[in-house]
Amino acid sequence: MSHTGEILSNEVLKDKYCRAVFRAPEICEKAEPGHFVHVMIPSMRDRILRRPFSICHAGGSQLTIVYKVVGRGTEELSRLKPGEKCDFMGPLGVPFSLPVEDEIPVIVAGGYGAAATYMISERSKNKGYLLLGARTEKDLILTDNYKNNGFEVRVATEDGAVGTKGLVTVLVKELLEENKGKNLKFYGCGPHGMLLALGELLITNEIDGELSMDQMMCCGIGACFACVVKVKDNNPDGWRYARTCKEGPVFKASDVYYGRT
């Protein structure tokens, strides 16, 4: 369950987003879209927790993650050089299920979410859409890679600099309008607010989908109850806290609890 991965390359992808490739054959073997790895970043020392990252690509023995530099851990990660090693736990979590039969995959992503869902575009036999939301142009990543995999990429930015101005849910509504009657399979990964909005929108439209809900994690394997989100339950309250690391990160949109309590 614990593996050592040697860094093969570690470079800026775009702005604050970096791509790191590790040699990690045991993980690659089992990796599915939506799985994550839980990484010990050496050189932290005064920071004791691992950092979770979705698997962006797993080919042969090479494991790729795409990460945004947002704090101490990701900063130190970005400074690691080829030859240095990290300790990995993984692959962890419940993965996405790939489209079956005539399902058209529609990936709705924000920020690093486009990396977390990328393996769907690689492994789905049906081609589909990437609807990518971002604050600014700087947060749009991997769009060419999705296109190369035959996916149509539509973009919304909050400042309107690229693509539609506004939130990604606008793109979702457009797409639903265009594709009435088609068998769309929705996948979501991005900020919590975006996922809740997406989930509610899907449910209103009587479509299900799979959402990857990321929360602060400690153990990464279901033992500490740090990483919970509310899911529906048939207890008197109508909800319970589910561990995103073990019962997720991928949940059915119809399982997520949208109540505000």
Add this chain to the structure above:
Amino acid sequence: MSHTGEILSNEVLKDKYCRAVFRAPEICEKAEPGHFVHVMIPSMRDRILRRPFSICHAGGSQLTIVYKVVGRGTEELSRLKPGEKCDFMGPLGVPFSLPVEDEIPVIVAGGYGAAATYMISERSKNKGYLLLGARTEKDLILTDNYKNNGFEVRVATEDGAVGTKGLVTVLVKELLEENKGKNLKFYGCGPHGMLLALGELLITNEIDGELSMDQMMCCGIGACFACVVKVKDNNPDGWRYARTCKEGPVFKASDVYYGRT
């Protein structure tokens, strides 16, 4: 008072002893034998204190320290590569006074003490002796350098593998015997027990000397009272605690308090 020094080289000198050379012109300018620098070792992060090291050599802009790897700090120091930088405070402390007139320098050292006193051998106009004590052969350092500076080197090891078997004080007694009537100027640096033994021996022989007393340090500049040793005082107790970083590390043997309370 605070300077940044770039590492020019950092290599194993012998066994656990390493030599690091830094570019630190401001410190070199003022450095005298017995001065020390107080070093922030980057990459420690979960360890917050600086580490004090005696200045072994200061030539032009190049500052040399010789250090023994004994724990986290010195281990991490030994891993630093040329081009990396450390923050220095220094030169700090009260230095040794060089021999004057016909004074013959006699350096009595143990372990890294031979590095702390090395500048005496460089800067003294009179040549003299290095009496070096060590547990084993592995702790004998810089002997050739002292010889190149015209010093006679005599060695004692506890296991007798090299030189006289026993403690360095045996060598001191021999030397005193040989050099009766000569104007010997003693310098000591090494483990606390060795320095106390040396100091008492000198006093018994009615000779003074200068001892560099190293203690655990925090501030390095006299503010925290962490680093004290007992010195004589004319208060009712006959002693007081003196700060080795500010009032020392070099004390007159005759000022040190040898009482056992």
Add this chain to the structure above:
Amino acid sequence: MADLRVDLGKFSLKNPVMTASGTFGYGFEYAEFFPLDRLGAVVVKGITVRPVHGNPTPRVAEVSSGMLNAIGLQGPGVDKFLHDDHYMPFLKKSGATVIVNIWGKSVDEYREVAEKLEAEKDGITALEINISCPNVKEGGISFGTNAAKASELVAQVRAATSIPLITKLSPTVSNIGEFAKAVVDAGSDVISLINTIPSMAIDIETRRPKIANVTGGLSGPAIKPVAVRMVYEAAKAVKVPVIGMGGICNADDAVEFIIAGASAIAVGTAIFTNPMAPIEVIDGINSYLDRKKIASVKELCGTVDIRK
């Protein structure tokens, strides 16, 4: 190979290394890392009389050499714990030595949990009474900082069960020795300490607490020196065995606690960093004893040399 067995009064363990409650789930989650019966004991997450949702998120935050948590004792409740496959039934099958950490909002709730466990005590080696969880406002802290209340609580649990009792103390008291004495007098067979230290961290961009519960408990290497001191003081104050915890990451840390006076120790937060930590600690204690030519870990307990 040194003798690692330790004696905790009414029960003994094959080695002194346990897992700290709340950091090892119910054992199940770590069973793929190593066989659970290698541990001295598995201490499960706090069990309550009814299922508990726990606190809103964020429940954890990282700080220098440690973390804050306010999980709020989310858990299945005692009935499910006893009967649902991957709790107690799984632990029994695994061959692990099981210690059940219990918690309640009132003396009655503690007593009820203890009664239910008493009724199906097969496979339960001891109960650990968590009187010190700082996160749930309704009572935890008041037992933990009031020796009279703590005594009453222990006495009531004592009356409800014949299972050996460990009382887990809060570090938020002025005199840990007195507190330890009080719970031992009330019938606790063993004491364990320390629980997390109530703490707070604020996001300066949003000015919101980093923990939804506002405060959370500090654990990890940051608290180790406080824990070693308290174990030392508690072990001096009482005659019963002491279980030490707080920031133990490796065998050296564990040995430090044992020298301070702990008969056994628990690894907590370090498991998040390194799931193999408890096993490495067992092996490392053994190596230390061998290197120091000490035949049994019992000989090391409380041997700190404080002559001036």
Add this chain to the structure above:
Amino acid sequence: MADLRVDLGKFSLKNPVMTASGTFGYGFEYAEFFPLDRLGAVVVKGITVRPVHGNPTPRVAEVSSGMLNAIGLQGPGVDKFLHDDHYMPFLKKSGATVIVNIWGKSVDEYREVAEKLEAEKDGITALEINISCPNVKEGGISFGTNAAKASELVAQVRAATSIPLITKLSPTVSNIGEFAKAVVDAGSDVISLINTIPSMAIDIETRRPKIANVTGGLSGPAIKPVAVRMVYEAAKAVKVPVIGMGGICNADDAVEFIIAGASAIAVGTAIFTNPMAPIEVIDGINSYLDRKKIASVKELCGTVDIRK
């Protein structure tokens, strides 16, 4: 440039950044790093009625994200402090705002120091009563953990001097709010916290404590979350200004304390790592306020947003 002035009741400071007692000597030692009058205040090492040798060595030990110390209040005594060139006379010349930390083994000793300082109070802005030094066995700890004794002490010092009084609280209490209230009721104008947390570290090779005094006080980043929580609780409990300290290394840390409720803050252990830390904290608080468009540091105090 934001307004950094802060108001501490009977006195005000040009900015909220002080040095923590015992980590900045008597100011003198750091005067070559920066002009002392740039600081909100210089808080000098604890002053006693008579000269004190202090504890045997080792007096300090390093631990994860912190250090232990048991210096034992070595110092010149109040007379020498008032008259010897590089203590008070130097500070007066430097233009620094001076706060004198005082300490004694008995109420009488505290009162005597206060009386002597009262007699020559020119240049002294406030006294900080250290009721919490955990290192000297003869009394420190009992004032620090007994609210009645602490009140009596503060009342006696209050009677002895008209200089504004700060009482520095120990973190080793169950309810810091109550304690803060008690000393304020007894006449303290301001409270400051936290002092170091009693701790212990053992060398596992020799089995000797790493501090000759056996226990020492934990300081540095490791204690910051505990300190923030206590400042938050104390500030809620009393109406007087609160000075926060414990692990502050940079402006972000300082801002966190201010948001939690501190009117001013002190930099301690971080000075050993970086002698310029207090100045960098002043500049950094200013930058933060400018970036957040907050006109005065006073507006930031206690603004933690705890709505659920």
